[in-house]
Amino acid sequence: MPDKNTVTKTIVQHSYALTEEKVSFLKGIAQDYSKVKNYVYRRYSGIRNVNRLTPVYTVLNEMRVCGLRQQLDFPVVYYELAVADAVTDIKSNWSIVKNKIIDLINANENLTHDDRVYICTVFKMNGVFSAVLNGEDYEMPNNSKDLEINVKKCNNLIRRLVRKYISVPKTENTDSFKVSPNGYKYKDGGIYLVSRMPRQRVFLPLKDNRISDRQILITLKGQQAFLTVPVETRIKQHDDYTNTVYIYIGNRDMITLSNGNIYGADLESIVYTETVRLDLKNRERAALVRNYEKQAADGKNDKAANIERNNLGRKKYDSMKARRRAKTQDFINTEINRMLQTEKPSHIVVTKPVQKNRTKSYSRTANLKMSRSFSAYVRQRLAFKCQVNSITLTEINSKGTGSVCCVCGGQGKRLKDKFTCEVCGNETTIALNSAKNIEKKFNQK
Ligand SMILES: [Zn+2]
Numbered sequence: 001m002p003d004k005n006t007v008t009k010t011i012v013q014h015s016y017a018l019t020e021e022k023v024s025f026l027k028g029i030a031q032d033y034s035k036v037k038n039y040v041y042r043r044y045s046g047i048r049n050v051n052r053l054t055p056v057y058t059v060l061n062e063m064r065v066c067g068l069r070q071q072l073d074f075p076v077v078y079y080e081l082a083v084a085d086a087v088t089d090i091k092s093n094w095s096i097v098k099n100k101i102i103d104l105i106n107a108n109e110n111l112t113h114d115d116r117v118y119i120c121t122v123f124k125m126n127g128v129f130s131a132v133l134n135g136e137d138y139e140m141p142n143n144s145k146d147l148e149i150n151v152k153k154c155n156n157l158i159r160r161l162v163r164k165y166i167s168v169p170k171t172e173n174t175d176s177f178k179v180s181p182n183g184y185k186y187k188d189g190g191i192y193l194v195s196r197m198p199r200q201r202v203f204l205p206l207k208d209n210r211i212s213d214r215q216i217l218i219t220l221k222g223q224q225a226f227l228t229v230p231v232e233t234r235i236k237q238h239d240d241y242t243n244t245v246y247i248y249i250g251n252r253d254m255i256t257l258s259n260g261n262i263y264g265a266d267l268e269s270i271v272y273t274e275t276v277r278l279d280l281k282n283r284e285r286a287a288l289v290r291n292y293e294k295q296a297a298d299g300k301n302d303k304a305a306n307i308e309r310n311n312l313g314r315k316k317y318d319s320m321k322a323r324r325r326a327k328t329q330d331f332i333n334t335e336i337n338r339m340l341q342t343e344k345p346s347h348i349v350v351t352k353p354v355q356k357n358r359t360k361s362y363s364r365t366a367n368l369k370m371s372r373s374f375s376a377y378v379r380q381r382l383a384f385k386c387q388v389n390s391i392t393l394t395e396i397n398s399k400g401t402g403s404v405c406c407v408c409g410g411q412g413k414r415l416k417d418k419f420t421c422e423v424c425g426n427e428t429t430i431a432l433n434s435a436k437n438i439e440k441k442f443n444q445k
Contacts, residue, residue, distance in 0.1 A: 077183025
């Protein structure tokens with residue numbers, strides 16, 4: 001169980017290539033898992049059950065006796081997680097719908113302030129919300145007792161909007177499922193899973209010998225199984241980590257410190273090379289698909305089938321992409337570790353990520369998208385490693401750390417990755433100038 005001296009991270013374990021028999025066993029479990037989820041979605045997504053989803057035991061108890069498990073001959077260790085999983089999805093579906101409607105209510109100018117207060121309160125109190133939807137009696141919430149509102153009109157509006165926006169989730173996913181700890185056992189260099197036959201287990205040989213005692217997500221990809229496993233990592237204390245470091249997270253070099261040290265040098269070119277390659281592959285593929293569609297449309301089925309067989313398989317493309325990505329992530333992690341070991345920080349100061357307007361597209365090329373997604377990954381890993389190593393991480397606002405000169409405070413010029421100040425003649429890199437400004441800004445407070 002998690003305690004305050006550990007943090008949870010997820011690792012992925014890979015199986016060796018599995019036999020046809022084992023693959024079809026896993027497929028069967030995944031298919032039934034999704035059948036159970038869809039059943040729960042259909043039965044519990046409606047307004048009748050909106051107040052019966054928490055705690056999950058109510059639904060679980062009903063699902064235990066509804067006969068579905070017996071009908072599918074589905075082991076309990078998968079069945080109950082599928083039910084719980086589905087309930088979680090329904091709840092998050094409800095909160096998405098509620099938030100959407102609250103936004104609409106707040107933007108609706110035909111409503112009075114009092115109307116809005118009442119309606120938003122109803123959405124926040126699940127018991128009242130359920131009563132309104134189902135036309136049952138309820139006690140007026142305290143903050144709404146003195147409001148001047150037409151309750152009937154408001155409740156009708158609530159019901160109408162909910163009817164309009166509520167939907168029943170559905171899953172098409174038939175290659176993954178979760179298993180609870182009493183459904184597996186790590187042994188003999190792999191994992192034994194509960195099967196549909198009493199006392200018989202299915203063995204998946206694994207490429208590493210890590211073990212877990214938590215829920216595991218199992219995903220089937222081709223002949224291989226991937227296990228997503230939460231593991232506890234002990235928090236480390238380093239008595240010799242006493243420094244404060246100021247970090248600029250960049251697109252070219254991953255991390256630049258205000259002392260001039262750089263880690264993850266030229267991350268950009270690693271990401272860029274990869275992006276260009278993928279772009280090229282994508283374009284080649286698109287041309288092939290067009291050709292395929294043309295041949296098929298012309299009725300040249302042999303030719304079309306030929307193109308399909310030889311070129312349209314995604315498998316190789318996907319696995320190559322995944323491998324490259326893993327390699328880049330390895331590089332990022334190694335460099336962050338090297339930074340921690342070298343700099344020995346007890347405190348790290350960075351800037352908050354800049355929130356761009358999400359509705360506008362800032363990235364025309366996949367390249368930018370890619371490096372942005374990696375900079376999010378860098379931040380995430382840095383935060384995690386700080387947690388594991390008992391390092392304080394402070395995020396300050398980036399305002400004033402980019403365009404001004406770190407020496408004289410004048411407005412500098414930024415060209416590519418260079419920073420030039422015409423006031424004092426300071427010439428440096430954008431990254432180092434920013435890192436120094438972060439140090440300055442943090443210590444001014
Ligand atoms: Zn200057």
